[in-house]
Amino acid sequence: GQNIDQPTEMTATEGAIVQINCTYQTSGFNGLFWYQQHAGEAPTFLSYNVLDGLEEKGRFSSFLSRSKGYSYLLLKELQMKDSASYLCAAVDSNYQLIWGAGTKLIIKP
């Protein structure tokens, strides 16, 4: 079957760095997305990786290892507004997105 695993909840301190991990098992693989979802709102796009390596975009970076079925989202210089759920989604062989349950990130002052 197809499966995405990510931690349910993480806590970090304002100004610090946090890494959110995601492992995936899909029938075929055509890339991996990270989305941010604030409580009561719609998901919004953060990043997309299809090749191995690190993609950096401001305070956010995303890493992919296709051979290990593994990705992480790295958030630097955490701000209170980063408190949200972070959704990992892998693209399968039919180009459908398989979504993880999301990681709720709590930022403490």
Place this chain on the structure above:
Amino acid sequence: NAGVTQTPKFRILKIGQSMTLQCTQDMNHNYMYWYRQDPGMGLKLIYYSVGAGITDKGEVPNGYNVSRSTTEDFPLRLELAAPSQTSVYFCASSWKGRDNNEQFFGPGTRLTVL
């Protein structure tokens, strides 16, 4: 551009009632999707469409129907509502179904079936 819009924002249904969730996008995207999101769970694909007149089932299609008569609109129909359909429903669209097919989401419809 309004992006993806959904109506209504909230709705309470009684068991056995029917309703249509509306979704419209003004980005000329060819792909459109309906998801449901239960508390603490990931998004589950209900139906999707690759263009006007073409729809296909996703992971959890039972109890729902869709149509796509225009590029812009992709309504989701619930027939004979059941408590198990209590959820948040998101409509999304993307330019193409391959490569970086970033999906743009509407604000969601929060449905309660009592």
